[in-house]
Amino acid sequence: MTSYVVVGAGLAGSATAWELARRGHEVTLVERTTPANEHGSSHGSARIFRYGYQDPFYTGLVVRAREAWDELEDLAGTRLVTPTGSLDHGVGRRPDNLAAMMAGAGVEHELLSAPAAAERWPGLVFDSDVLWHPGAGVIDAEGSVLAMARLAEAAGATVLTGWPVARVVADGSGFRVLSDDGAELRADHVVVSAGGWLPDLLGTLPAALARRVPPLQVRQEQAYHFPYRETPDGLPADGWPTFIHKIPGIQVYGLPGGRDAGFRGQKVAEYNGGPVIGSAAAADGVVDPANRARVVAYVEEHLPGLVPEPYAETTCLFTNTPDEDFVIDGADGITIVSPCSGHGAKFAPLIGRLAADAATGAGEVAPAFRLAAVGA
Template identity: 65%
Template sequence: MAGSRYVVVGAGLAGAATAWQLAAGGHEVTIVEQSVPANDAGSSHGSARIFRYAYPDPFYTGLVVRSRAGWDELVALGGRRLITPTGSLDFGARRDPEGIAAVLAGAGVEHELLPAAEAGRRWPQIRFDTSVLWHPGAGVIDARTAVETMLDLAVAHGAQLLTGWPVAAVRPHHGGYRLESAHGAVLDAGHLVVSAGGWLPQLLGQLPLPEAFLAQFPALQVRQENAYHFPYRDQPGQEEWPTFIHKAESIQAYGLPGGRDAGFRGQKLAEYNAGRVLPSAAAQDGLIDPANRERVIDYVRRHLPGLEPEPYAETTCLFTNTPTEDFIIDRAGNITVLSPCSGHGAKFAPLLGQLAAGLATGEPTVPEAFRPSLAAEGARL
């Protein structure tokens, strides 16, 4: 049996970031991961996640600005390239490029608002159906390398990483908590940080949390999303391809250079929030939805002339959604629950680690929108 003041459950982007911040702050930290860090069954694997500033809500754009400083620090400390600059395009009848441009202007983020014809001349590999917002500060996050870098830094500060450690039970114990693994190992914690991604719905009820806290907790929806890699038609590589978000009337699609995941020869495409709903991540089967594949292929035929309309690789991944798409960073007693979810959390990882570590150590700087328990105390969210 071993003990640690802070135990972080889950070694994905959010858990790794929190462990790094706690360990760098001089705290005793143990990270437990049911498999291995950034494994393919979770939400933090692979080399391709979008980093972007473009949000219709100034609140989130402001958080991206803060998060970028954390990424720059992480790169400086870890010595690894974590964000490949590509720029990003936003367009479509339901995307409101003009409104997002106003948000970026208010945040001082470089951008251009272009007519569809001009955007088509600059990016002939894409067909545009509305005006287009371009912001060059966007890029592609290497999620797996980011996780590895943050864990390396945490371990360098004295943290312990335990892999192959699935949590089976958590019980109050001597003013803290006793964790039991599915294999019979035991670990004691003074404070618990739970960052379990798509496994959170099934784990939440096993935690010794107050009923009032659970009553205010948003319903979590886990989806098994489908993603596809389409080969570039005429170009030798991905240098000319930006990331993009296209919200048309019939489909919400996003794309980005697939990087290492795609052998550096294709664009990663997906329909947003179109995957099968699961009770939890444990129910995933990794099977592609044929109807979804056909919709995305049809989308490529109609909107992306720069790609061959037949995927050469495909995969599934997990989205864990809240009803508002806001994150959860909340605390009850000495348990901090962290779910930076809804398919857009990766870009905030360093900042979310700072916020979660601060909440766990008694420095509550988490925005109220991320703390549903405050509603029970009469706070206005």
């Protein structure tokens, strides 16, 4: 039996541990605090599941991910993706091209004029054609992490919490994984899926491997929850979709807020609008007033169905490569898994399969996910 240590119990790490365990491997999943904690990228109950990509590779990947979500929900016995549908609009979002990508992948969609969309969704203002696809929804990130960690344990994995990794040291044909307090695990293979903590861990990995990882940019993103305006009959508005709107100077996304915001409104944020920090260790959880002002101004102009006064706000971490492609690759017994958290959540259970394939050699690594060539 081959043994694996998976570092990081977020969406990607818990998915990888589950997949390795159910393939019959000995797996230990270690997390510096607790799974889906607020110091990483997988906390909270609201992430977007959508098919809208300008690249047919990623559109097709979402189709595969939906099948993986269906299996996960069935095995976990709970709904983890709530259907809402999604809207893409704004000239910069290129709705017509997104429609072509979806047509090629067999994804149900509809391309509408701005006036036609305004009739159906009066709470939003549209300035271009609008792409609607009903298969989108909202992912319960925390619930998904906990479900996959439970399934991993049921398949024989060990989950260790309060176990921050300090170093990974080659030891003969395997590795020693050392914690901050000197605890030690031994494994044949190590999978590092540490999200915003990955930049710090790279320095503890073999230098030849670390040099092949593309530059990682960690941002402290900010999101705001705006209450729905009441309808004329006094009832709360409902039926809001997720959306992405890209115009010169700003790209904004929104989705119905989950239980962590009381289901009272829409979660709205500027994509990649937060400050760049070195790693998760530098996050301070402080919302930038200038970012808040930009998003409030956007809501005032483009989302008349919302009250432009946030009732809750939060920060989270995005970890991205320069081209926003994922990293799922490795060498000599160490696999790096960095499914950029700006858009990786929707792929979580599929990421586990791809990462397990990469770690075990059971499948080919997609060219887009490979590390730089040796010597590059």
